[in-house]
Amino acid sequence: MTQNTENPTPHRLYGRRMGRRLHETRSHALETGLPELGITLPENGGGIDPFSLFHMQVSEVWLEVGFGNGEHLIEQLKANPNVGIIGCEPFMNGVSALLNDVPADMRGRLAIYPDDAAALLDRLPENCISRTFVLFPDPWPKKRHRKRRFIREENLDRLARTMKDDAELRMGTDIRELGFWMFIHTARHGAFHFLQKGPHEWRRRTPDWPETRYEQKGIAAGRRPVYLRFARNLRQRP
């Protein structure tokens, strides 16, 4: 596994940052919400204490990579009152939707990194994240673009470094080939083990796994999503 904290590789983000022009309410949510809940990486290249990112005290820190409009993230905040969630999303329309929709009493348990999750992961300490979600990530279906997929060796290294022992990594997709890719890459990486042992468990969401917008779109288009649950292996201790 590579360590990324001392010599972070330059980050290159593919995909959209802005879509339709924002409605006034949404741009207001962005203008007021990002200074309050947005994460800025220290300019000196220093690290970040994830617990310090929240205005409320939390007992665990979870991470959602590519939260889209934030529906899943909000449901997880509602269901887990002791958890703080860091959401990473470079698409500003999505960030504004989350900021607009998150209930006021949950804002203290939300922190937003409006950019590439890899850059944030490089600033987090080892062994600090209790759960990670990578739900319906961009599929990059063309062969020459597959190296842009979020689940790939160097990002699995980043997750392996920052996730706690036994922490769960949840991934979903409605693209069959990407499901296979995410399964194979994670299973072969060496720091994670597959949690679903029963037949066809990967066909169903667990009850504590709210639906996402892209999942709904995929199902409406006749595709059958896969739901993958891995856990960080226990670290070898001397």
Ligand SMILES: C[S@@+](CC[C@H](N)C(=O)[O-])C[C@H]1O[C@@H](n2cnc3c(N)ncnc32)[C@H](O)[C@@H]1O
């Ligand atoms: C297909 S959408 C899925 C959104 C949401 N998870 C859902 O299921 O409805 C994938 C999202 O991942 C975001 N994304 C892509 N690369 C990312 C990265 N490196 N870090 C964080 N988010 C990323 C995109 O901007 C996009 O909004």
